[in-house]
Amino acid sequence: MANPQKQYMEFHTNIRLGRYxxxxxxxxxxxxxxxxxxxxxxxxxxxxxxxxxxxxxxxxxxxxxxxxxxxxxxxxxxxxxxxxxxxxxxxxxxxxxxxxxxxxxxxxxxxxxxxxxxxxxxxxxxxxxxxxxxxxxxxxxxxxxxxxxxxxxxxxxxxxNPTELTETILDKFKGDARSQFRRCTRYLKQWRNEKNNLAFFKSIAITSAIYEYLDSSDYENDNNTILSLVNSFLDNFIHYSIDEETSQTYFRLVINLPAHEGVDLLENLTKNQMDILKNRLEELKNSLEQVNEESDTVEACKVLNRTFGSQFPIPEINQVSESTPEAIYIQDGKSA
Missing domain, CATH: 3.30.460.90 (Beta Polymerase; domain 2)
Structure with missing residues (x-):
């Protein structure tokens, strides 16, 4: 199984808003x-x-x-x-x-x-x-x-209470966990931006969902971590609702705002938007599972390039070896 962690880290550097x-x-x-x-x-x-x-x-x-x-x-x-x-x-x-x-x-x-x-x-x-x-x-x-x-x-x-919101989120994650929280949040924001019809999936909803569902001690395989997050998103389409215009029943995802009890960040999404979000998440899940099934890092990165956009690097064949590449860590810091 390929582990394109090195390329994930390069991708993070490519999309991360700079500190300078x-x-x-x-x-x-x-x-x-x-x-x-x-x-x-x-x-x-x-x-x-x-x-x-x-x-x-x-x-x-x-x-x-x-x-x-x-x-x-x-x-x-x-x-x-x-x-x-x-x-x-x-x-x-x-x-x-x-x-x-x-x-x-x-x-x-x-x-x-x-x-x-x-x-x-x-x-x-x-x-x-x-x-x-x-x-x-x-x-x-x-x-x-x-x-x-x-x-x-x-x-x-x-x-x-915006300051309490920031403190609540950052207090949950320390050290490597905080760095991975930031990476995963950036990955999913970039994925959202690459999809033309996902503008309604706001950054605060992505951030709050990752706050809720991120539970990883594997800091050397971001693909598995993102896949686990996406599975959690899909597993939580459990809230029964009725479309006001068509009277159709459907299930929706609820994402609660940390430190603000009872605030559903997806409350105003329509049935059509919920369907689009669910379909896009299922597509993302399939892509991430395909990466895990690949034995070739180059081919795995081609899948991720199609999924996350051109900022995800595809290495030359001579840049990868048969062994699983080691994760490359950079100082994450606090940036915009």
Whole structure:
């Protein structure tokens, strides 16, 4: 049985968001925006004031991958000192967007955040997502949700705890386990990006599912680990549901958000989307099993190249031997 672990590690290096040019630029954009926001909000002492900012999402977890279209991003939570009951969440986001207006960037009020995009040669180059939060008297954090033209029921303050989410996920995995968690998360994000009709399978859902199902002590065979994860995904299509439009019955996958009891990240997926996800996962399972059945590393890598895309390397015949290649480990670190 071939074990293309060396090629998996090269693949991880190929897709992993770098710690140097890209991350330094993202940090510079983040720091500039936060400084600007602090200073602009101070000009109106009676309005919302800046309290703190914190990294969240893939940047905080160290699970970022290089974007397919080159539009690098970072999630930076912003906690404001304001009474959420006195402000519509979209009103708060408009205040933030207006404070950050500048001629070299565009601002967009999206449902979960304010997105600041930097343009280069007429194309998006980098963007910073700024989810906006407020606290109640018990220090519970609430996320401002809603877009400018959303109906009233979609303009809400949702209870949320992003820093606890990051801590919960990272506290579960230490050492080699954390490195493998990050690798597997990146692999599945890249796989998702290679499939044209899987955009609805969001990164936070992938990350949370791996948090739930990753249980491996074999750090030298990522193919087996990914296969085990995919089997767990498929085994958990057990939640009975009825399609509202067709009244057809079907089974769906539930992925719960860590540290947020009762939050199903796939709750809004339709029957058709669930069917697509299940079919794609079954295709992935078949490919990974085919790799395990291969005795030739080159042929195994050809399967993985078709599965994960051109970033997965196919070695020359003279680069592999009959023996199982040893895993190559690199310092994982925390990157975007």
């Amino acid at each position: 040019d890209e991350e330094n630029t993202l940090r510079e954009k983040r720091d500039l925006l936060i400084d600007t926001l602090k200073n602009e909000l101070k000009k109106d002492p009676s309005g919302p004031q800046f309290l703190e900012s914190f990294n969240q999402g893939s940047y905080a977890l160290g699970t970022g991958i290089k974007p397919k279209e080159g539009d690098y991003d970072i999630d930076v939570g912003v906690l404001l000192d304001c009474d959420k009951d006195s402000y519509c969440p979209v009103e708060i986001k408009k205040i933030v967007a207006e404070a950050l207006e500048h001629n070299n960037r565009t601002l967009n009020i999206r449902k979960p955040c304010v997105t600041v995009t930097y343009i280069k040669n007429g194309q998006p180059d980098y963007h910073v997502d700024l989810p906006i939060y407020a606290e109640d008297t018990n220090q519970n954090m609430y996320l401002a949700r809603g877009k400018e033209h959303s109906s009233a029921e979609f303009k809400v303050w949702d209870i949320s």
